[in-house]
Amino acid sequence: MGEILKVAMPKGRIYTKAAALFRQAGLAIPLDVDDSRKLVVPLPEMGMEFILAKPVDVPTYVEYGVADIGIVGKDVLLEEDRDVYELLDLGIARCRMSIIGLPNWEPGIQQRVATKYPNVASQYFREQGQQVEVIKLNGSIELAPLIGLADRIVDMVETGQTLKDNGLVEMLSIFEISSRLIANRVSYRMKNTQIQELCDLLQKVIPVPEIKIK
Ligand SMILES: Nc1ncnc2c1ncn2[C@@H]1O[C@H](COP(=O)(O)OP(=O)(O)OP(=O)(O)O)[C@@H](O)[C@H]1O
Numbered sequence: 001m002g003e004i005l006k007v008a009m010p011k012g013r014i015y016t017k018a019a020a021l022f023r024q025a026g027l028a029i030p031l032d033v034d035d036s037r038k039l040v041v042p043l044p045e046m047g048m049e050f051i052l053a054k055p056v057d058v059p060t061y062v063e064y065g066v067a068d069i070g071i072v073g074k075d076v077l078l079e080e081d082r083d084v085y086e087l088l089d090l091g092i093a094r095c096r097m098s099i100i101g102l103p104n105w106e107p108g109i110q111q112r113v114a115t116k117y118p119n120v121a122s123q124y125f126r127e128q129g130q131q132v133e134v135i136k137l138n139g140s141i142e143l144a145p146l147i148g149l150a151d152r153i154v155d156m157v158e159t160g161q162t163l164k165d166n167g168l169v170e171m172l173s174i175f176e177i178s179s180r181l182i183a184n185r186v187s188y189r190m191k192n193t194q195i196q197e198l199c200d201l202l203q204k205v206i207p208v209p210e211i212k213i214k
């Protein structure tokens with residue numbers, strides 16, 4: 001067997017979905033890692049080692065080569081803009097990045113947009129020729145328009161429940177988001193056989209997107 005493949009896995013909602021996908025592909029990885037505080041999980045039978053990371057840090061570990069590959073949301077990839085290869089769209093943790101506001105929103109002179117994705121949001125509004133002040137928040141973004149910090153937000157929408165519960169409306173969807181398999185540039189060459197084998201296994205079980213008929 002070749003060298004151990006180091007995989008940066010995001011803790012939280014992507015882990016569960018990625019683990020189910022790996023299992024469908026015949027790789028018996030643990031389905032849950034939340035009950036343990038252990039952050040490095042050796043999986044010698046599969047020739048892998050999992051590094052359990054905060055989702056936003058996955059591209060950093062992969063760019064620096066301390067992880068050979070990783071799984072991360074396209075939202076984080078767009079925001080972090082790290083020098084990594086994007087190998088596969090895994091089709092899991094699907095949602096969209098949208099512009100959201102109060103139902104009676106009207107453009108004012110001073111526009112403020114709160115978001116967890118300041119780079120993506122700034123670029124988007126710049127490209128649209130709209131002058132806005134972007135405010136970085138780290139969670140519960142929907143609070144911002146409710147309490148008057150910003151008049152709009154850029155955030156993730158999946159079921160729309162969070163918006164509904166807070167009386168907000170999705171004004172425009174700007175990106176389709178799903179999780180991606182990424183690789184370090186050097187690892188991709190040095191461990192190509194192992195990485196390619198994993199890609200081939202995963203590719204066979206990637207879920208087909210649901211077609212929504214309105
Ligand atoms: N409502 C959602 N539905 C589906 N996927 C989502 C949703 N919200 C976020 N995601 C995807 O899951 C990824 C991880 O989200 P998660 O909520 O697990 O972590 P986080 O909130 O970014 O980090 P942390 O929990 O460490 O603060 C996001 O980067 C995005 O790609």
Ligand SMILES: O=P(O)(O)OC[C@H]1O[C@H](OP(=O)(O)OP(=O)(O)O)[C@H](O)[C@@H]1O
Pocket residue numbers: 138139140141142155156157158159160161162163
């Ligand atoms: O359309 P929905 O199905 O309601 O999902 C959207 C919500 O999910 C994410 O929040 P998360 O649970 O990650 O919490 P956060 O506020 O800490 O980011 C996102 O930021 C939205 O708030």
